[in-house]
Amino acid sequence: xxxxxxxxxxxxxxxxxxxxxxxxxxxxxxxxxxxxxxxxxxxxxxxxxxxxxxxxxxxxxxxxxxxxxxxxxxxxxxxxxxxxxxxxxxxxxxxxxxxxxxxxxxxxxxxxxxxxxxxxxxxxxxxxxxxxxxxxxxxxxxxxxxxxxxxxxxxxxxxxxxxxxxxxxxxxxxxxxxxxxxxxxxxxxxxxxxxxxxxxxxxxxxxxxxxxxxxxxxxxxxxxxxxxxxxxxxxxxxxxxxxxxxxxxxxxxxxxxxxxxxxxxxxxxxxxxxxxxxxxxxxxxxxxxxxxxxxxxxxxxxxxxxxxxxxxxxxxxxxxxxxxxxxxxxxxxxxxxxxxxxxxxxxxxxxxxxxxxxxxxxxxxxxxxxxxxxxxxxxxxxxxxxxxxxxxxxxxxxxxxxxxxxxxxxxxxxxxxxxxxxxxxxxxxxxxxxxxxxxxxxxxxxxxxxxxxxxxxxxxxxxxxxxxxxxxxxxxxxxxxxxxxxxxxxxxxxxxxxxxxxxxxxxxxxxxxxxxxxxxxxxxxxxxxxxxxxxxxxxxxxxxxxxxxxxxxxxxxxxxxxxxxxxxxxxxxxxxxxxxxxxxxxxxxxxxxxxxxxxxxxxxxxxxxxxxxxxxxxxxxxxxxxxxxxxxxxxxxxxxxxxxxxxxxxxxxxxxxxxxxxxxxxxxxxxxxxxxxxxxxxxxxxxxxxxxxxxxxxxxxxxxxxxxxxxxxxxxxxxxxxxxxxxxxxxxxxxxxxxxxxxxxxxxxxxxxxxxxxxxxxxxxxxxxxxxxxxxxxxxxxxxxxxxxxxxxxxxxxxxxxxxxxxxxxxxxxxxxxxxxxxxxxxxxxxxxxxxxxxxxxxxxxxxxxxxxxxxxxxxxxxxxxxxxxxxxxxxxxxxxxxx
Numbered sequence: 001x002x003x004x005x006x007x008x009x010x011x012x013x014x015x016x017x018x019x020x021x022x023x024x025x026x027x028x029x030x031x032x033x034x035x036x037x038x039x040x041x042x043x044x045x046x047x048x049x050x051x052x053x054x055x056x057x058x059x060x061x062x063x064x065x066x067x068x069x070x071x072x073x074x075x076x077x078x079x080x081x082x083x084x085x086x087x088x089x090x091x092x093x094x095x096x097x098x099x100x101x102x103x104x105x106x107x108x109x110x111x112x113x114x115x116x117x118x119x120x121x122x123x124x125x126x127x128x129x130x131x132x133x134x135x136x137x138x139x140x141x142x143x144x145x146x147x148x149x150x151x152x153x154x155x156x157x158x159x160x161x162x163x164x165x166x167x168x169x170x171x172x173x174x175x176x177x178x179x180x181x182x183x184x185x186x187x188x189x190x191x192x193x194x195x196x197x198x199x200x201x202x203x204x205x206x207x208x209x210x211x212x213x214x215x216x217x218x219x220x221x222x223x224x225x226x227x228x229x230x231x232x233x234x235x236x237x238x239x240x241x242x243x244x245x246x247x248x249x250x251x252x253x254x255x256x257x258x259x260x261x262x263x264x265x266x267x268x269x270x271x272x273x274x275x276x277x278x279x280x281x282x283x284x285x286x287x288x289x290x291x292x293x294x295x296x297x298x299x300x301x302x303x304x305x306x307x308x309x310x311x312x313x314x315x316x317x318x319x320x321x322x323x324x325x326x327x328x329x330x331x332x333x334x335x336x337x338x339x340x341x342x343x344x345x346x347x348x349x350x351x352x353x354x355x356x357x358x359x360x361x362x363x364x365x366x367x368x369x370x371x372x373x374x375x376x377x378x379x380x381x382x383x384x385x386x387x388x389x390x391x392x393x394x395x396x397x398x399x400x401x402x403x404x405x406x407x408x409x410x411x412x413x414x415x416x417x418x419x420x421x422x423x424x425x426x427x428x429x430x431x432x433x434x435x436x437x438x439x440x441x442x443x444x445x446x447x448x449x450x451x452x453x454x455x456x457x458x459x460x461x462x463x464x465x466x467x468x469x470x471x472x473x474x475x476x477x478x479x480x481x482x483x484x485x486x487x488x489x490x491x492x493x494x495x496x497x498x499x500x501x502x503x504x505x506x507x508x509x510x511x512x513x514x515x516x517x518x519x520x521x522x523x524x525x526x527x528x529x530x531x532x533x534x535x536x537x538x539x540x541x542x543x544x545x546x547x548x549x550x551x552x553x554x555x556x557x558x559x560x561x562x563x564x565x566x567x568x569x570x571x572x573x574x575x576x577x578x579x580x581x582x583x584x585x586x587x588x589x590x591x592x593x594x595x596x597x598x599x600x601x602x603x604x605x606x607x608x609x610x611x612x613x614x615x616x617x618x619x620x621x622x623x624x625x626x627x628x629x630x631x632x633x634x635x636x637x638x639x640x641x642x643x644x645x646x647x648x649x650x651x652x653x654x655x656x657x658x659x660x661x662x663x664x665x666x667x668x669x670x671x672x673x674x675x676x677x678x679x680x681x682x683x684x685x686x687x688x689x690x691x692x693x694x695x696x697x698x699x700x701x702x703x704x705x706x707x708x709x710x711x712x713x714x715x716x717x718x719x720x721x722x723x724x725x726x727x728x729x730x731x732x733x734x735x736x737x738x739x740x741x742x743x744x745x746x747x748x749x750x751x752x753x754x755x756x757x758x759x760x761x762x763x764x765x766x767x768x769x770x771x772x773x774x775x776x777x778x779x780x781x782x783x784x785x786x787x788x789x790x791x792x793x794x795x796x797x798x799x800x801x802x803x804x805x806x807x808x809x810x811x812x813x814x815x816x817x818x819x820x821x822x823x824x825x826x827x828x829x830x831x832x833x834x835x836x837x838x839x840x841x842x843x844x845x846x847x848x849x850x851x852x853x854x855x856x857x858x859x860x861x862x863x864x865x866x867x868x869x870x871x872x873x874x875x876x877x878x879x880x881x882x883x884x
Contacts (some may be wrong), residue, residue, distance in 0.1 A: 155175065205229040214692045238273060240717075300417070330348060331346070335367070431460070434447040457486060507563045540556075608624065622641070677712070744793065759779060
């Protein structure tokens, strides 16, 4: 039963299996069967249709009777396929689109027009159309029809100019209705009815970083830092805990004493869920933080009801700033927010940018400490302020929090408090806002206004009046704070002025957290200094300038001063990055100065990266050069190689060798970072004249769900679980290193809440025994949800089966399905009674149907044993089955 068609399929499958599966080849059984038919027919069709180029793509099914000694097609109705795009009636799972916006995904029954076989329309109800956004009052005929009864005619019979189209290849059902009869939704909006709370699950995110350092002067030391985020989901409820553990050990073998310190901190534990009144928000119970728009953010234990902007179509996500700096040597960077250490890592000499922060709340400035290999430290503060306060017209943003103040600082008052803040879009260009804070020792009120200035940008102004109660001689203090914020994207020059902020406070003004931190008189000179040196003014600026083919420039800086003392706290960061002939260049400058410092800390850095594949070496590798120079200090230069390896580019490496002048000698570092489906690991080694250091880390996640345990890369708060039973080691698009485990499960570690997220499997990574109808799913999770993307996998063998009925081939066009199987394995018979099926078990029963009469359908058994197949070693078995 040899034929060219099956040879072609076997050759493609063989190549797909042997050539690292780099070419995608997925056979859809119904379409493949038609490809067998259309190839031998194409020549005859073209001959019989001389006007083909200018006429509809149709053919007369009677032509098929002339095909050689093909099967008996006398009783087969091929009218469904006579017109281009013709389909068989039936029930199909489809994505439903109304006016090109997806509104639903479900099973829809499709029937054929009596006068146009193959032209299908969906059987839907007026109530469903109203749910999708159609205004029934605009279309009297549609409104007059029984609301819950399926329409007996195409939609165009009820709605003039309406159209509907089924694209089975894409599983998409498009409905168009005149726009006047549809409720307008914001672009990219998602109907809240489609939000998915996900499945019940328990998750653990872990991140470990450690270092072992040997210094010729101070001895051996070891540092460990663990970050844990644990959570549990049940329906709409989210339970979360965020904790850190840090440990330091110094060996006193060089004349000093042993030092051991360790600290475990539970930063917050809370229970949270969506609420859908007052334009949507989050109800939080436990340890959390207030927003940072009207008042400064603060940690508390209690209850909060607050708006969630991500529920809106065009909203802002939670802000986590990029922390930039320049390390003078192999250094450790730690970041503290609200009194808690939330991040710690090791960096190489040169500029660094930390972009993967997971902030403990919605605001609060970040204190950055860079500890160099010689033990010296540099500290600076990164502001975490919001942009000008604006809301769309009619949008009401709210926050109500009550509970007990909490902080990671010692010897701090923790009073009970109430905070209320509101922001309202008064007009399309004007926003008003304000709020109150009340505690036993603190009272404050704030009012503000924001303006959309159109081409001039956006600006907001506010004023806060506060009364603070201190113990001791300070007594009651009253003061005001005034704040202005501005943002603008200058399109003509492609300049993004991200934020320009200024705050001025009178001498008697204290923020809520200041009053609690400095409430009692202390023996510490540092605390007494802070009590009398409260903040006077603060200014910050951040600009990004794109200069086209010449690269981009960024500038960010802040300055603040205090009452009762001289000196200012200053931070300035400049950078220029460009690329010329594929070679990347970067220039960076960092200036920081704190009150009391006699001289500012200034560092200049230059880096260059040359892609080696332009000259030699493998793709994805670069030659690198870095230079760091400290003002009135030494200069270190480093050269090395870096890049990525493996098929999915999930192994990163870097090797550098350097030299520092002024007698400091040679230095170097090497590092590896591997991202796998079950986690991420990194290892590094560095040295200089006096120090040798090993650094190591491990990050990942564990997800426990009703289908078992799945390991993953570090997970975000909202994730997707891929369920493709039997499809092991299948890669996930746009997720480096993520692939299904031996059971067919994988975690997509990041998903956007309240947005459409496409989860797509790489078809070229399918095994030879794996097939599925659709390799992509769309999920729309709520915040913190674990949504499941179910894929209907067909795991089994592939076969070309010739079905014989009463000694003759089953008629052309008959549909064949696998019986007694949960998977929908179907195909359409081509010439000579042949049908191509995938996902077949070793043996089973199949049914062929070409009509509704008892003599127009039959059933038969098959087996794919070696003795029955014509070529046991072939990927696609060829067998014959008798149908009775």
